[in-house]
Amino acid sequence: MDLSGKVAIVTGGAGGLGVAVCRRFAEAGAHVTVVDIAGDVAGIAREVGGIGVVADISTAAGVHAAIAETEARHGRVDVYFSNAGIGDNNGLSSPDVWDDLWRVHVMAHLHASQALLPSMLERGEGYLVSTASGAALTADPISAPYSVTKHAALALAEWLAMTYGNRGIRVSCFCPFAIRTPMLTQAPDDADPAATGVDGAIEPEVAAEILLAGIEAEEFLILSHPEALTYFRGRAHDHAKWLRAMRRLAR
Template sequence: MPDVVVVTGAARGIGRALAERFAREGWAVVAGDLDATALGDVAEATGAVAVAGDTSTDAGVRALVDTATARFGGVDVFVANAGVGTLAGLDASDEQWQQALEVNVLAHVRAARVLVPHWLERGRGRFVVTASAAGLLTMLGDAPYSVSKHAAVAFAEWLSATYRHRGIVVQAVCPQGVQTRMLEESGPLQALLTRDAVVTPDEVADAVWRALRTDAFYVLPHPEVAGYSAQRAAHPDEWLAGMNRLQQRLDHTPPVNPPVSPPGPAGHRDQESA
């Protein structure tokens, strides 16, 4: 039997690139997303098994894992990739906060609840979280996204610290700007997200594939993020002052490229940028 990977948020962007890369490498792929039509296109192009549904819910996660188990005997790697942004600060509604927490954090918790007991029985498993550089740094202009991505990294750290001696590998993918719809719809934040090089979803997928051989916790498609994180930890006041200077520039920047559509429903948007 081939190795088996489950990818959430697989209809487009990073998720689709991950499904395509694993399929090219000969893996059995189970792909999940709310967008059944786009997910069907991915399945047709890659041979993946498509499971449409809300992957942030317990039922959605169980449908993915049950399908992988019935078709292929289990799950070797689970990529918790689905994510959502809000482009809101203190004006974010309770509903926006709840959606960000459900999709960007609690979806990972629900997946781990289902997967970890099985992995402990067989002594191995791999949980990959598409977090964001925002989970190591911050995301100006999007409080729910920034907070939830920090929580996503923290949960991944906890999983690794708790279960690594029992054969479970946990990895956190933390890109900055990626050429996807989320970046295109980021409005005035585009200038900030493109200060460093923008990478393609395929480049992120390549970074993840390479990381499978190293078991490194952090997967950084933008290597400079390691330096930023070290600066933040060593000199927090200087780092915050620098971030505030960036915010001041945003405060005086007229809106450009406003979002062409509102954020999609939970589980629909794939994680794409910092």
């Protein structure tokens, strides 16, 4: 999809990757709505000539507020980039963290899809994009809830693509490995750089460029690091071997 003149919502738009994407989408000619629960939402919105909405996208009400403000200004939403995310470094972690990550990494995408699909299907077009993670293709050895919820995010995107792909709805799932953002710097000091991917981290602007190219080409799976595909194939090809290899990254 060519983003010129398109109406796009970016959640997590005041965070590391989100800011870079808001800027890149605006450069490509999109009308951008910047949505975040924290950060300089108004400042980024001003910079990209768009709308700023402070909202909690883990709730249906927060997602609906962002969509309502965008529709009030532009009459429609062409592209919804469900990108907000939260990190976790605590292994099996606690039920509360599982609940938070489930709501931000999965339910947020569901709320947006349920809110937007009726009008998108009526128009016969619309684009749902989400950020999962390279962890959705392999695993996150540092956090079980991060790993599981990102797998679920990819599964939901696949389900949307196969169910609505013949009815004009495009779906992409961005599965990046490490991007140099505040989330990456939360990794514990004793974590293996190979497990966090810090050593191969790319800048958010580079990730935003890759994402835009993937959207323009309407690719379902958009990868920041080409080796992700090799790991994904390796996991499918010999699952037991992949699992043994992943043990090296266990903390």
